[in-house]
Structures are given as structure tokens and as C-alpha cells.
Amino acid sequence: MSTADLFALFLHFLSLSVFATGGAMALASDMHRYVVDDHAYITHTQFVNSIALAQAAPGPNILFVTVMGWQIAALPGALATTLGIAMPALIFPFVISRLSRMQQFDRLLKALQRGLGPVALGLMASTSFLLVRQVPGAWIGPAMIAATVLVLSYTRLPPLVPIAVAGAIGAFVPW
Numbered sequence: 497m498s499t500a501d502l503f504a505l506f507l508h509f510l511s512l513s514v515f516a517t518g519g520a521m522a523l524a525s526d527m528h529r530y531v532v533d534d535h536a537y538i539t540h541t542q543f544v545n546s547i548a549l550a551q552a553a554p555g556p557n558i559l560f561v562t563v564m565g566w567q568i569a570a571l572p573g574a575l576a577t578t579l580g581i582a583m584p585a586l587i588f589p590f591v592i593s594r595l596s597r598m599q600q601f602d603r604l605l606k607a608l609q610r611g612l613g614p615v616a617l618g619l620m621a622s623t624s625f626l627l628v629r630q631v632p633g634a635w636i637g638p639a640m641i642a643a644t645v646l647v648l649s650y651t652r653l654p655p656l657v658p659i660a661v662a663g664a665i666g667a668f669v670p671w
Contacts, residue, residue, distance in 0.1 A: 497537075497569040502576045505531075505568065509561065509580025515615065520558040520581055521547075522619035525626040527564065537568040558582070621645050636669055 497505075508530050512523045524547065531537045538546075546567060550560030558581065565577030595601040624641040640662040647658040 497573065502569060502572050505537075505565070505573065506576040506580040509577050510583060513581045513584040515619070520561055522616060522623055523581075524560075525619070525622040527561070528626055531564065531568060538564065542567050617645065617649070637666075640665060 509527075512526055513520075515523065528540070528543055532540050532543050543564065546563040547560045550557060550563050553559060558578075561581045562574045562578045565573040565575070567573070569576070592605065596605055621641060625638055644658040644662050647653060648655055
């Protein structure tokens with residue numbers, strides 16, 4: 497992989513991180529589009545396996561980004577993806593904490609807080625559909641995801657309740 501490709505990979509993950517309101521996992525659908533569909537750096541199976549490996553390993557869920565980068569270009573790829581996704585998370589809290597002390601930014605910060613909730617929900621839904629799209633009996637997964645999103649959107653139930661119900665259904669429904 498050329499230096500220009502590594503830099504483009506870094507910039508893509510950097511730009512994604514700005515929208516990581518639901519965490520790195522919420523961005524998996526766009527990561528998939530970039531590294532699998534657009535550039536064919538890795539296969540769909542490798543992509544899903546990197547998520548599964550990171551979920552099984554102890555530590556933060558963001559590790560799948562590092563595993564994916566390693567599969568793309570070994571150490572340089574792992575550094576490009578990890579630094580790209582982590583840098584805004586290191587810089588933004590510092591900037592926001594400084595701005596929150598200034599009265600003129602109060603309305604802007606409150607608007608950002610209200611507006612980012614639906615963005616996070618949409619990103620999580622797209623990632624969920626991406627992960628279940630090639631499963632046998634594929635209609636069951638999207639149906640449970642859609643039901644969970646609707647319940648979370650229109651009720652005040654804690655998110656753990658519909659997610660646990662969907663997990664229990666998924667454990668007993670033959671795929």
C-alpha cells in the first residue's frame with residue numbers, strides 16, 4: 497500500500513471520527529463501504545471477523561479498527577486507522593470544555609447535544625443492518641433491529657430491555 501493510500505485511509509477514519517457520536521461501532525457501515533466496497537482492501541468476511549475478534553478480546557470495542565487496519569496494511573495500516581479514529585476523541589473534549597465556559601457558545605452546544613442523538617441512532621441502525629445482512633434467514637435480524645429501534649424511539653424503556661429481548665429471541669430462533 498502506498499503512502500498516499502495510507503494517508504487517504506487515515507484521513508477517511510479521521511473524518512469518520514468526527515461523527516462517532518455512537519462510538520466507533522456506529523461507524524462500521526461507512527468503514528465497510530470504504531475498505532470493502534470502494535477500495536477492496538479486505539473482504540466482507542475479514543471485516544466482520546475483525547469486529548468479532550475485537551468484541552471477544554478484552555479491552556475497548558474500538559480495537560476492531562486496529563485489527564482492520566492491520567489486515568489492510570500491517571503496522572502502518574493499524575496506525576493509520578487507529579490514529580485517525582482516536583485523534584478527534586482526544587482533541588474535541590478539550591475544545592468543548594473550553595467553549596462551554598463561554599456564555600456565547602451555550603446555545604450552540606445545547607443544539608449539538610439535541611441533534612447528535614438521532615445521528616447516533618441512525619448510525620447504530622445502519623451498522624446493525626450491515627452485520628446481519630448476509631445471515632441465513634436474514635429477515636429475522638433486520639426485523640429485530642427495526643423493532644428495537646422503534647421501541648427505543650417511542651418509549652422511555654432503558655435500552656438494555658429491548659436489546660436483551662432481541663438477544664433472547666435471537667438465541668432461540670433457528671437461523
